[in-house]
Amino acid sequence: MFDAFIEGLFLVLQWKAFSLMLVGMSLGFCVGLLPGIGGAATLALMIPFVFKMNPAEAFAFLLGMHSVAATTGDITSVLFGVPGEAISAATVVDGYPMAKKGEAGRALGAALMSSLMGALIGAVALALAIPIVRPLVLTFGSPELFMLSVIGISCITSLSGAGARGQIKGFAMGLLGLLVSTIGQERQSGSLRFDMGMMYLWEGLDFVPVLVGIFAIPEIIDLAVRGTSIAGEKPSENLSKGVIEGIKDTFRHFWLVFRCSMIGVFVGIMPGAGGGVAQWMAYAHSVQSAKDAKDRERFGKGDVRGVLGPGAANNSKEGGELIPTVAFGVPGSGAMAILLSGFLIMGLVPGPDMLTKHLSITFSMVWTLAIANIITVLLCLTVLDQIAKVTNVRGGLIIPFVLLLVFVGSYTANGQIADLIVTLIFGMISYFMVLFGWPRPPFVLGFVLGKVIETYLFISMARYGFTWLTHPIVVLLIILMAFVIAYPYIQQRRQRAEGPADA
């Protein structure tokens, strides 16, 4: 096994494989920065180019590209409040307010270092988990995956404001997100729902136009209203110092980064959940880590922990997603399904052979994930000083370019003008949500999880009736869900009990 591990490293370090990985990384870097063009779409575009490559070269190229897209996606999220990737949306919530406070360097340093940590933890998890993960994945059927998604939804309690009103608003937004996810053709019966007679809505709403509208438009409007630069009148930080501070933050909150990375790995292993869920669960966990109500209030206003959690989970989930893809040929996400076609082009069959005959190829993937992220983060850290200066440029000069990025990104979802209208509509709704204090993260969580929840619920009911509720893992997950929902209240009660004593 150790020999295969080392052989995997040498496969990646061969000049041709290494050069192809660098080419892939450059593409992934650009794709990550541009909203809308996702890592999965670029993987699909690049698949035809791997026909003449050997397996190690092909995976160095494809994985090198895919693994850095999530890392650089955080840069756009922090600097402009526009998610570079759909899986970088949670970074906007605290990353952009940090940029507005003049702490862009610190936010970027934290995002990149936590991404690197997440990627390394994901790669280690991939290396360690392959021999032992089989029983775990096989015990997770539709009922367990349904409950896992419901746990994701229960994170709304942590993403909402404290108190009864905050919780009502949070749950209402989560329900609205779930409702919006039901637009389009129902998968089981084929019935059309809320299609308003428009063929565009038959397939449901795509993530990109909705997410970009929800997060980018209010930030752009706010920038236009202020009439200043993104960092405003705030004294600009010493960027190098800020970046180093962000790196230090990653190690100051290392256990948070580690826990969020593990969330990413676990969600990545489960087919169908994906990075959209992992980032929000990690963000919710970061909020839960607040010591008290006052500490919790800092989230959403530019708290570095809100950047560290999603940053780590985004990248660690890559390793997690590869586990079922390599071990059983069960892709954990759309991108992994495309990667699976790469396996077939190479003449490799995912499954036991990848753990025996082709183990060195499998380990070359682990090395690619690690090396590609190390190089990307080191490169980014050297140019962050220049990148972060964008936050001091007058808003009026940035807005047209950001708007262009937003709408080109949105258009690439389906190539229809309706995508732009969807972005505008959700941008307007999101503007009023922010204006009247209705939280956006629960809406996004509901929207991302809606289809998954409905699908797994129907499969569970059709296969098991109500008996799935008695499955041991389901019962365990129900208890875990109850804890996730109750945790903010337990925290409040504990603080109230401690309050008089402190006073």
Next chain:
Amino acid sequence: MRSGRVIFCIFLIAVSAYAIHAARGWTFKASLFPLSVSIPLLVLATIHLFQAIFGKGETDEGSAVDLDFSNDVPPEVARDRVINSFSWIIAFIASVYLVGFPLTVPLFIFSYLKFQSEVGWLPTIAATAITWGCFYGLFQWLVHIQFEPGAIQIWLGM
């Protein structure tokens, strides 16, 4: 602000009521999930509507984990700028509809920089040319994204 909150609650109530009404005509399988989501949404939005009308003002306790808009600008100025920004966005979409994406990109960048941001002629033209070059090179030449022709081009048979 209170009237805005009430209007937003009414919007949520209207959305959920519409969803319930529409779902009544569907099969059980198709309607189960939307109904089980929209009914609690209707209840929560109604409770919040009553809180917004009869309750005390918002307290810090209920503030969201989300960004806050800056309040450094007088409300009238802010309102004008919001309307102005949305107008630019709507104009952008209208332009994409009328003349297509490839023409809208230089048109929009030039107009925004020149008339909204009041940048000089030379930097505006340079920025427009560079943006159009990047847009063409990346999205049309390299990635081959097919942009729909505008309504005017279709009408002219181009």
